[in-house]
Amino acid sequence: MLSEDTILKKMVKYMGITAATLLAVAPIAMPAMSSATETTVKADAVSGVNQADVQKWLGEVKSNVTIKPGNNLLTSVDKEYGYVMGGDGVFCFGTDELTPQSPAFDRYADASKNLTNDLFASFNDNANGDDLFFNDRNVGVLTTATANDGSISGNLKFEDINKVLQSGASVTFHVKLAYVAGEPKGSDFYGADATPTILGSKDVVVTVGTGSESNDDQNNQKSPTGVNYDGFYSTIVDAKLYDGNGKATSTTLPKQTLWKIDRKLTVDGTTYYRVASNEWIKENDGIEIFPEVDTITTRRQAKLYTSAGKEITDRSLAPNTSWYTDRVGIVNNENMRRVATDEWVSFNDLKSKSSSGIAVGTN
16 A cells, blocks of 8 residues: 555645546446436536535635724725625625735726725635636626624625624625526626526625734734645545634535645644635545546456445446546545546556556555
C-alpha cells in the first residue's frame, strides 16, 4: 500500500486541477450505475452548473462579517444597482459582484468614491485566489435580509437594514444562487412570475463593529492556524463545516464533492482540513484523494466499494475488463481507484501497468 508521504507527493503536482475537471467520470465499459448516481448526474446537467462548483463558491462566502460603522453600510449606489424595487426586500446581482476581483457595484461608481469596502464586498474573501466558477448570465445572486433581534419581522426593506445595524443588532443576509435557462432577463430571477432554480444558499451574519477592531477582525480573517497541508479531499457524507475553533458553521458540503485543502488542524483531538478561509471539514467526513486519470484492467472478478468503505453487493467488475478511472484514494486502508461516482475497486484486483506512475498495493 502507498505510504502517506508518497500519496501526498503525488498530490502536489495536481494542485492546479479544478474540482469541476476532476469530477467528470466516464467508464470505458459502462458499469451498472445506481439510480442515485444517475439522478445526481442529471441534476447537474439540467442547469449546466456543477454542484461542486456551487458549493465551492458558497464556501468562499463568509458566515460572519464585521464591518466598520459609517460608509460600509448600504449606500445609494447599492440601492440603485442591486435593490429590486417592489421585490419584497430582494437584492439581485451577478456572481462576479460578490468577489474581491470585482467588489459589488464598484463598476458603476465613480472611482473617486472608493467603494471597495462597501457592505457586499466584505462577503467573499476568495481565499484560495482562484477564478470565478460560473460567471455567466444564467447564474445570479438573490439576497434578502432579516433582523436577528426580531425588531422587524419578515424581509427587511432597504432603509430598514441600516437602521437595524446602527441600533447595534446584527442582520442575517440570506444569499442564494439562482439559475435561469436560456436568455434570461433580470425579472426572470426576481419577477412576480419568476421561478428560478435555486442551486444553493448560505447565511451571512453582519455586525457593525466599533471601528477599533484590527483588520483581521474587520474582515473575519484570523491568523491561519494549523499547518500547511496541500491536497484534495472528497466528502463521504453531507459534511458540516467548522470554524478554526471547532464550532459548526451554517454550511454543509454535499456528499461526493471534491475540495482543495491547504491546512490541517487538530482541535480537542479532532482533525480538520481547511477548504476556505475559516471553514474546515472533519477528517472523518471524507477521504483524501489524488487525481490519476488512466485506464485500468481487472485481473479477476473485482468487488466494488463506496468511498465510505461499504461493499456494493449487487454488482462487480468482470475479469479482464477495462475501465476509465480518474482518482486514487485510501478506502478501508487500501489503495483504490474510482470507476464511477461512488464506486471504487482495490488495486489488488487490478493488473499492474508499467506505464502507471502508481505501484499497485500488495496487501
